[in-house]
Amino acid sequence: MNALGSIDRPFTHDPKKQAPMTSSPSEPQGSATRAVTTIGANASRQNRTREMQLIPEALARAHMDERLREADAERQAVRLVAARRMQRRAERVSMRARRALAMAVMH
Numbered sequence: 001m002n003a004l005g006s007i008d009r010p011f012t013h014d015p016k017k018q019a020p021m022t023s024s025p026s027e028p029q030g031s032a033t034r035a036v037t038t039i040g041a042n043a044s045r046q047n048r049t050r051e052m053q054l055i056p057e058a059l060a061r062a063h064m065d066e067r068l069r070e071a072d073a074e075r076q077a078v079r080l081v082a083a084r085r086m087q088r089r090a091e092r093v094s095m096r097a098r099r100a101l102a103m104a105v106m107h
Helices: 041-106
Strands: none
Touching: none
16 A cells, blocks of 8 residues: 555645545445545635634624623613612602691691
């Protein structure tokens, strides 16, 4: 065998410099596996590489969206707590005013 690399440690990672894959003689003609062509492989490999490079950006964008949603939910919760506090305060002031008015009418 005159191939220098192995499957685990190929001699080169460049697909153009690798030996073409051939079917074994034990494999029947017209079987399910096709002869390998590298015409579309480079385009798909470039596309896959581009997608791989964009993964951190997509993750960062998703992380940022999640943080914005959390911040909005936190702001809404703080506003709700403040509104309930003001409502209780207004109710206490209203009760105090009614009591004062009732005391003024009674005397």
